[in-house]
Amino acid sequence: PQRRRRARPATRLVAEATACLAAVAGILVFRQQGTQAGTGVNLYTSAAPALIAVPAVIVVLRVYPLVLRGLLRGTSRNSGATAFLGLARAARTALTPALPAFALVLALSVTAFAGMVRDAVARGETAASWQAVGADATVMASALSTPGVQIYPAAERAASRVPGVTHAAAVWQANWSTQNDDQITGLVVDPASYAALAAATQGFPPLPARLLQPGRAGAPVPVLASPQAAAYLGHSASTLTSDGPVQPVRVQVAGVVPATQALPGTSAFVIIPRSALHSFAIPAAPVPVNELLLTGAGIDRTRLTAVVRTMIPEGGVTFRSDILNSLASAPLQHGTFVLFALAVVVAAGLGLAVMLVELALGAAEREVTLARLATMGLDERHRTRMVVLEVLPAVIAAAVAAWACAVVLPRVVAPAIDLSAFTGSSAAVALTPDVAAVALPLAGLAAVAAVALAIEVRTGRRRGVTASLRAGG
Incomplete structure (x- = not known):
């Protein structure tokens, strides 16, 4: 048994290194292959968010416990019992196993990718309208x-x-x-x-x-x-x-x-x-x-x-807004943006499902802990803050990994994406990280988690301390 316990960290390290190397190799092949006309869907372009998410999640999961331990040591000396208990619970529970963390980061990366491309197309359409008219309005004699x-x-x-x-x-x-x-x-x-x-x-x-x-x-x-x-x-x-x-x-x-x-x-x-x-x-x-x-x-x-x-x-007058509207309302843009919206909705649903599953996995243990804290005189407000602090580090870890993916993604996919079909011109369109596409879904997930935890605390109060302790054994 002792040898098995020693072998597990080494096995995990080898598996994580192999996954990182495979993802990096896929990214390199993706950059070299690029896009070729008439070859159908580029699988590497579609897989880029997942390939980038793999090393990001692995690195964050490796650093996550170390950061929590440091915060725990700091709160043990400088903060009250609520912060200490919340971080101690976060350090003890497996709230961010690899698969749910990967699913959550992948969902956020997909929304970032969709927002990045949509913003790039919008900027390209604006640049094309300026290139076509030269001003907001041009009057010819x-x-x-x-x-x-x-x-x-x-x-x-x-x-x-x-x-x-x-x-x-x-x-x-x-x-x-x-x-x-x-x-x-x-x-x-x-x-x-x-x-x-x-x-x-x-x-x-x-x-x-x-x-x-x-x-x-x-x-x-x-x-x-x-x-x-x-x-x-x-x-x-x-x-x-x-x-x-x-x-x-x-x-x-x-x-x-x-x-x-x-x-x-x-x-x-x-x-x-x-x-x-x-x-x-x-x-x-x-x-x-x-x-x-x-x-x-x-x-x-x-x-x-x-x-x-x-x-x-x-004479005649040409308005730049007319050119911009014709580009933005073209069937290609409309269909593509509908697909992007569907992808964002699916990714948001996946992220919400992952967040609720993670909360459900630790609900029973949290209920017993909250009941014990209630018997020790901790009021509802402090119990709510404690469970929020238990979940918050996992959300922040996912945010860091998603932000890293959003920063790296434009550099990886830019050589293989040609947006001239959307702009109707050769005007260069730069892909830039879309912070809002990551921050808004993440803020929504954090709000959902906070509301769910507050409801959980109130439900436990109505159920009663004795019933919760008996249910927890």
């Missing part, structure tokens, strides 16, 4: 891109004064040609207002407006260019010619920006300060405007649409 049609100053002022508009930037978008006849889209802007609007958008690099400040008279006009346009223009000064009513302008690339709000996409473009251009007919005449970018969380859609319909008859 002509819905059919008719040359020569413009937004007049009165219409520009009326649109910028619509309730909810916080930033407005006027743009003249036209085709320009380099000295080598390369075609470039020119975006003529006021650097200050365009930079302010750029700072209020998402998914685009900041606009270094300071680089667009004109130099001395006769010097080339500094412009910002896309990588392709910068390759066309080179490092030296170059002359650009527009198909609009403005004189050619001598420019030099002052900086490179990969994308910009006024022209979402990957076209070759240059951003030119408006003050550098002069009209053919009247040198002091303002440069025309054929695009207006507006930002604001609560833009009055009805007023803005009325302004465009009345003052820009050939």
